[in-house]
Amino acid sequence: MAAQERKLPAPAVSQETQAYWDAAAKGKLLVRKCTGCGQAHHYPRTICPFCFSDKTEWIEASGKGTIYSYSVMRRAPVPYAMAYVTLAEGPRMVTNIVDCDFDKLKCEQAVKLVFKPTDGGPPLPMFTPA
């Protein structure tokens, strides 16, 4: 599949999100959830962007989601599918849809988590049709 031939840059890991990327290296997607207001958010912060509580914790995502929107970037050396995926846990995240026929993608299509290696960094959580 074309998307696998892309060279993915390593994410810039920060002190705040080290655990997220450590988990990614073990094949797990973490989501930050607030114990104050009970809502999960993305990208992860230590202070909840909804209620500003600092009582937030990591939860492991189920890896299930649906495509909120997508766009196949045709004008790239290797075309790829940008997407927002709505996680079963609630938040929508920027990601790619991989290992599939791009011409058959649809909004609200069910997808599941996969990881793709980066150039010298932790792997990136991506999604493929479920």
Next chain:
Amino acid sequence: MSIKGKAYIAGIYEHPTRLAKDISLAQIHAQCAKGALEDAGLTKDDVDGYFCAGDAPGLGPMSMVEYMGLKPRHVDSTDTGGSSYVLHVGHAAEAIAAGKCKVALITLAGRPRAEGMATGTVPRSRGGTPTPDEPFEFPYGPTVVNMYAMCAMRHMYEFGTTSEQLAWIKVAASHHAQHNPHALLRDVVTVEEVVNSPMISDPLHRLDCCVITDGGGAIVVVAPEIAAKLKRPKVKLIGAGEFIKTQMGGKVDLTYSGARVSGAAAFAEAGVKPADIKYASIYDSFTITVLMQLEDLGFCEKGKGGAFVADGNLIAGTGKLPFNTDGGGLCSNHPGNRGGLTKVLEAVRQLRGEAHPAVQVKNCNLAVAHGTGGSLGLRHGSATVILERE
């Protein structure tokens, strides 16, 4: 405190170049400043407020203040991408109303063509300390075009908007650009030509995208007592609004833009309704940008933008809402990849009666200029101003 009636746009200038190989960035800023001050009938020494954004070389306003020999007692280098200069008009009015300055100069310049910048199709890292969002976005390959394209894709899914409807926006801009001798693209295009142009990132085709140009512009905003002494037609600022629309912690909603908030604030301050507007300058980085902003500013119901823009409704002379009569960013100019300033310029031309005769709106007494900066699909700054001919 309202800014309604507290400031006037007295001078404007749009640099005629679209490719600035032999002109420096600072030089373009200064040429535009000079042009706008001369248009107003003012001099450099009258300037006591200076506004610029991230396109200005150096740290904030400092290098350009020095280069141009200004002595401002008020500066503001708020950067909300391409919408900055629309926002600056509002901020200039606030500063004038508060007595912080009387003659505010706003400048923009950029040279993406001369510098060979890959503007729309290559993911860009900002460099330096990464923003908190960067590791969760940049490695996936977000580009300018594919993030706007995702807004279009969701709009099509939720509301049935079509590529042909989006294409009408480019068609209208091209009808206007044919009359602008400085426009980069002057050929009138058809819906078929737009939808048959190469797909860049689904569902946006090449002709759904704006031009990439070098150049710049400047605006002079003045206090009422200054405007009263000048000879140019008086264009009064009666409303302004701004907003930063984000991913909202993962509660992403691509179906609307920050115009919903900035537009409502500007219309409320002005005390007018979208139906009162005779001419609209609408940020047009892509066709979808225009469609969503028209809905969010209240020119039509959410989801009905496709039907609203179709069949030439945005074309001056025939349509109900003439837009971007200079050809806009889609056909004429998007200097430095920041199109907000030129939106204000054409609105002022229309209100002065100085637009090209072929596209001049009759009795144009009320206009809106709206900008979106950053990325519609990631996070963007919205700014709206409402201008009235006095």
